[in-house]
Amino acid sequence: MQPKAVxxxxxxxxxxxxxxxxxxxxSRSCTNYYIENNNFLRATxxxxxxxQVNSALNLNACIGIASTSLVxxxxxxxxxxxxxxCLIRTGAYMLCGCPGGNKIADLDECVANRNGLLACA
Numbered sequence: 001m002q003p004k005a006v007x008x009x010x011x012x013x014x015x016x017x018x019x020x021x022x023x024x025x026x027s028r029s030c031t032n033y034y035i036e037n038n039n040f041l042r043a044t045x046x047x048x049x050x051x052q053v054n055s056a057l058n059l060n061a062c063i064g065i066a067s068t069s070l071v072x073x074x075x076x077x078x079x080x081x082x083x084x085x086c087l088i089r090t091g092a093y094m095l096c097g098c099p100g101g102n103k104i105a106d107l108d109e110c111v112a113n114r115n116g117l118l119a120c121a
Contacts, residue, residue: 024121026111027092033107035059035094038086039079045113053116059086062110062120065098070105074120078105 026043027033033043041057064076065083078096079086083103086096092107112121 024110024112025108026113026118026121027108029113030055030118033092034088035086038084038096041107041111041118043118045116045118047116051116055113055116055118057111057118057120059094059107059110063094063105065103067100068103070094070096070098070103072105072110072121 026045030043030045033041036042036056039059041059043055044052045055047053060077060079061075062072063070063078064073065071065078065081070076070078070083078098081099083096083098086094088107089095089104092111094105094107096103096105110121112119
């Protein structure tokens with residue numbers, strides 16, 4: 001087995017043991033999530049010891065505007081670039097009214113739970 005494959009397998013196993021997603025897919029280990037004030041994601045997330053942590057993340061740090069959708073982008077500043085009235089629509093999808101029309105972001109692609117704290121993936 002290649003060393004990279006072994007490392008990837010170990011990282012996956014470690015994440016599974018912890019019960020916390022290491023990258024993206026925050027909704028698998030977080031509950032009660034919602035958007036506050038257009039750009040703050042709030043959630044209650046599991047940490048590595050099995051506890052629950054209330055966490056918040058400014059999504060401007062993780063999401064930007066593309067021509068047809070919202071995309072994962074470091075310091076994307078979607079809200080500062082005109083997106084308004086953002087809310088969780090279905091599952092972990094965020095819908096916003098943006099310049100050019102409504103746009104959607106899959107928060108599971110852009111947001112991770114890192115030991116109970118929301119972070120950009």
